[in-house]
Amino acid sequence: MTGFIEPLRKSGPKHSSAAYFCLTNYHLIITIQHMNVLMDADCLIKFTKAGLKEAVCTHLSVVIPQVVKREVIDHGKNHPDSMVIKNNLDKGLLSLS
Numbered sequence: 001m002t003g004f005i006e007p008l009r010k011s012g013p014k015h016s017s018a019a020y021f022c023l024t025n026y027h028l029i030i031t032i033q034h035m036n037v038l039m040d041a042d043c044l045i046k047f048t049k050a051g052l053k054e055a056v057c058t059h060l061s062v063v064i065p066q067v068v069k070r071e072v073i074d075h076g077k078n079h080p081d082s083m084v085i086k087n088n089l090d091k092g093l094l095s096l097s
Helices: 002-011 015-032 039-051 055-058 067-072 079-093
Strands: 036-038 061-064 095-096
Touching: 036 067, 039 055, 039 079, 055 061, 055 079, 061 067, 067 079, 079 095
Parallel strands: 036 061, 061 095
Antiparallel strands: none
């Protein structure tokens, strides 16, 4: 990390906008890689209907509470989205909190 930031400090003031931008981007990448996303039932169902849930789950750690599991999977057994979400939970794309 020092090799990445050091040349920026030599070329300008200690708190230049370029150094701040690079530090912010580096921090953003680290934060996104370690971020847990907590989804409620509404978000989970809408992401499933839009076909985006798998893409989000492969790049981020998605967690759903037990209450959401009961609402979406247990009580919604007759809905096709419920089966897709249950399969994602069984495969490990979603995790329970």
